[in-house]
Amino acid sequence: MNAAKEKMQLKLPKRLQGVQPTLIRRIFERALPDSINFGLGEPDLPTPRFIREEAARVTLEEQNGYTNHAGLPALREKIAASYPHLDLQPNQVCVTVGSQEAMTAAFLAIVDAGDEVLIPNPSFPAYENCVKISEGVPVFYRLPADKDFAFDIEEFKSKITPKTKAAVVISPSNPTGKIFTENDLRQIAEVLKDTGIYLISDEIYSDLYFTEKPHSASEFYEQTIIVSGLSKSLSMTGWRVGWLASTQTDVVKAALTLHGFLTVCTSTISQKASLLGWTDEAERAKAEAREIYKNRGEFLIKLLQNELGLRGTQPEGAFYTMLDVRALGDDLEIAEQLLQNRVITVPGIAFGDEAKGFLRVSFCNTEERMAEGVRRMKEVLK
């Protein structure tokens, strides 16, 4: 009865039409108990103890009212100092509820109805939805599967039109684990020069790299809006600390206005504890996490090759490999069969058609769990 009523009454506003929970969520909701989770997009390592202790301390000892909408000044200073090449002022940083809010606010702040936004294919599905929410038009540039999802400047260039308002880069990438090289970013900057197009640079995985430390697009292109946070680098997904940072003060100001009405401010307790996110202890925790994920990635790729005869892309950062199952059939069907055998993976199609025939496999698991997961995969795929 209630469901029927809802259907009859709400005609979704245009900005929400076609915006749906992601395929990833829909798969997770149907997972069987005791599944091995290769679908996870968040660290399984614990949040460092000193951060948890600080949160407990401020909860008990301090009054935690609202902070400024833009976040604690001390925290904004630390974030600004993370990008020394930009010499950011406090009004060029806004602390948000995870980088997800920064991303949504960035699009709502700059995109008008009908504006085109270039998004990588494959990419984290929130991007397509954020563009739709802001009534923009998602335009995809391919990261070719046959080149291991590496960036291709000619493809990027070919998608720019007079209607292009913004472009997105995610480095290291979800879902591919690839990093945009310095050369890629320089080429993008060259192409965008004097166009007025904004570049949204998703750097949420920037501390999780296994080769060279990734560059920020903001080093090369002035109109860059950085979207980042502590979720992945310090295993703090549930703490909801992210930020938007840019020399484009008017964009930060517009996003801040939205942020004030959407959330008022990020949790004060989380913000205070996050002040320790730039200490030597935090840097050690980040380095340790990098080492752990690097080893796990190598372990998993070897295992997938040896046990299943399948190739996974070499991760350069984040904690994902794209497993090539094109020879076996449809990725959605394979993911479904694996799900029934208590293994969660994400079909490539969830991230765009360029990743069709691949599964995104994450290594946020112990070696023991991963070995059990691959054993279960073998039962299905043999």
Ligand SMILES: Cc1ncc(COP(=O)(O)O)c(C=O)c1O
């Ligand atoms: C590429 C990318 N950007 C942003 C986010 C959002 O993360 P959070 O809101 O926890 O900072 C995620 C989460 O999985 C992601 O993969």
